[in-house]
């Protein structure tokens with residue numbers, strides 16, 4: 001646990017955090033139920049290549065969360081990627097997001113990752129400014145192509 005003044009601390013997420021993580025996920029534009037989140041958090045708890053950190057205020061509870069993963073590639077040395085990051089819209093601009101990213105960076109360094117990446121939708125221009133302020137630079141732009149596999 002890392003303490004930031006008397007206001008909030010960072011710790012690893014637990015299944016009991018699921019409902020609040022789901023609420024914040026909706027602010028990111030990804031609807032999820034608490035049940036979905038319990039299932040996913042439980043699966044990730046057993047995955048050494050993944051971590052979920054939360055920022056928790058003693059007054060307001062969880063005010064932000066981040067999911068980071070390590071990937072062993074064939075083309076490249078191991079790297080890490082921020083899969084999701086959201087700070088409660090009422091608590092933005094208070095350093096919560098940058099503390100979560102620094103925690104992800106430390107986690108990735110400890111696991112021998114050569115870099116930390118985030119793929120950020122082009123419409124999230126504020127988030128781009130946020131990441132640039134933390135030393136991230138745009139290395140390329142891509143189209144994302146999905147094929148739905150559900151169904152018979």
Ligand SMILES: CC(C)(COP(=O)(O)OP(=O)(O)OC[C@H]1O[C@@H](n2cnc3c(N)ncnc32)[C@H](O)[C@@H]1OP(=O)(O)O)[C@@H](O)C(=O)NCCC(=O)NCCS
Nearest residue numbers: 085086087092093094095096097098120126127129130133
């Ligand atoms: C992006 C986000 C995670 C930033 O979290 P935060 O707690 O508000 O960020 P911080 O307070 O740690 O900001 C750190 C620095 O980033 C920059 N920054 C943060 N928000 C910014 C904004 N809206 N516009 C420009 N710069 C910004 C500033 O340089 C800031 O430093 P300062 O406080 O000295 O000005 C948060 O705004 C958020 O949850 N946004 C919606 C979801 C999202 O876009 N997530 C990222 C998806 S990839």
